[in-house]
Amino acid sequence: MFSGGLRAAVWKAAAVVGYAVQYGCIAHCTLEYAADFIVCSGPSMEPTIHTQDVLITEKFSVMMKTVNVGDVVIARSPTNPNIFICKRVAGLEGDKVCLNPGSFIKKYRWVPRGHVWLVGDNMGNSSDSRVYGPVPYALLRSKVVFKVWPPGDSGSLRGPPQEMLQVLRTMKDTGR
Amino acid sequence: MQAARRYFKSFASGFVVAVPVTVTFLDYVGYVARVEGASMQPFLNPEDRSFNDVVLLNRWSVRNFKVNRGDVVSLASPRDPEQRIIKRVIGLEGDTVKHTFQMPGTRTYKNRYVRVPSGHCWVEGDNFGHSLDSNFFGPVSVGLVHARASHILWPPQRWQRIEPSLPTDRGPLDQETIDHLEEQGAVTIPKT
Numbered sequence: 001m002f003s004g005g006l007r008a009a010v011w012k013a014a015a016v017v018g019y020a021v022q023y024g025c026i027a028h029c030t031l032e033y034a035a036d037f038i039v040c041s042g043p044s045m046e047p048t049i050h051t052q053d054v055l056i057t058e059k060f061s062v063m064m065k066t067v068n069v070g071d072v073v074i075a076r077s078p079t080n081p082n083i084f085i086c087k088r089v090a091g092l093e094g095d096k097v098c099l100n101p102g103s104f105i106k107k108y109r110w111v112p113r114g115h116v117w118l119v120g121d122n123m124g125n126s127s128d129s130r131v132y133g134p135v136p137y138a139l140l141r142s143k144v145v146f147k148v149w150p151p152g153d154s155g156s157l158r159g160p161p162q163e164m165l166q167v168l169r170t171m172k173d174t175g176r
Numbered sequence: 177m178q179a180a181r182r183y184f185k186s187f188a189s190g191f192v193v194a195v196p197v198t199v200t201f202l203d204y205v206g207y208v209a210r211v212e213g214a215s216m217q218p219f220l221n222p223e224d225r226s227f228n229d230v231v232l233l234n235r236w237s238v239r240n241f242k243v244n245r246g247d248v249v250s251l252a253s254p255r256d257p258e259q260r261i262i263k264r265v266i267g268l269e270g271d272t273v274k275h276t277f278q279m280p281g282t283r284t285y286k287n288r289y290v291r292v293p294s295g296h297c298w299v300e301g302d303n304f305g306h307s308l309d310s311n312f313f314g315p316v317s318v319g320l321v322h323a324r325a326s327h328i329l330w331p332p333q334r335w336q337r338i339e340p341s342l343p344t345d346r347g348p349l350d351q352e353t354i355d356h357l358e359e360q361g362a363v364t365i366p367k368t
Contacts, residue, residue: 024195025344032203065257081319114255138252139319140288 013176021086033059036142038074043117044120044128045086048072048158057142058123066072069168072144078135086144087128088160090167093122116140120162193269199230206234208329211262215301233323241318243297246340250326251299254313261310262325263299271348272363273298276311289349289357290315291365302343314366
């Protein structure tokens with residue numbers, strides 16, 4: 001039916017498509033189950049992470065449920081499933097967290113089962129669990145391990161800022 | 177020896193191709209799952225039998241988190257990230273739904289009216305009173321939705337495509353009722 005040259009070309013095209021599918025699938029599995037890159041935007045994690053910073057995140061901690069208080073994580077926004085948020089974990093299920101650190105009369109609440117409490121490092125300019133409440137653990141996607149860009153500021157992330165320690169310290173009072 | 181090595185090599189390379197392709201297919205297209213429990217009776221698992229219904233979970237149709245009222249969806253339980261639950265979507269963001277809850281320690285039920293917040297939906301099992309659903313844990317984030325149940329595959333006599341449908345007595349309230357309730361200040365707008 002085909003001439004020899006045409007048949008060879010069709011086989012070659014099929015092989016190229018096959019390889020593309022194969023490598024696409026390998027890339028999907030790596031990005032979904034091992035590690036991926038994130039470009040950040042927004043002021044909520046300043047001064048730890050600025051807009052346009054590039055982060056490497058890993059998926060194992062979230063899958064193995066070894067995420068800890070103080071880790072910076074990527075999650076699906078509970079109020080819009082199509083966008084991702086980058087926040088610091090301030091409380092795990094069963095922890096007591098402070099709703100208004102810094103104010104004189106403090107309010108506390110418990111983090112319900114299966115949820116985490118996420119707070120941005122820039123506490124004055126961040127919409128986080130203090131606005132939309134505890135976030136279901138199943139919305140967490142990955143944990144940030146490394147900043148690769150900008151080059152001068154790359155490396156592992158800084159710890160939480162001073163005013164956030166207040167949130168984290170209330171947890172220690174409860175015996176964690 | 178040579179043949180065994182060649183055989184092992186081709187087996188390993190087949191493995192490297194097959195596993196990622198399968199995983200990607202299951203992630204993007206869909207997979208088959210067995211329904212457990214009585215929460216969706218009488219629609220799924222209609223009688224107590226020794227075997228459960230098997231449904232096709234379509235992941236492609238929820239890739240942008242677009243769900244419709246009446247869809248049967250599989251989602252991660254907000255109380256336990258390891259657990260998948262299957263429920264019917266009753267209301268979407270902005271809808272006002274009736275929240276029926278049991279008074280603690282009693283057998284009496286009370287109603288209140290809830291506005292579903294943005295990015296959330298209200299899910300319920302068809303089997304009222306035997307289902308841990310939004311009546312128990314409140315509106316759930318749409319990001320928890322994992323797949324849409326698109327077909328019942330087993331048992332064969334009940335093979336069917338699952339069309340979105342709301343139970344007659346459930347669903348978002350109409351505008352007239354909402355206006356009436358708002359005059360009384362009876363609509364709750366939850367924070368989560």
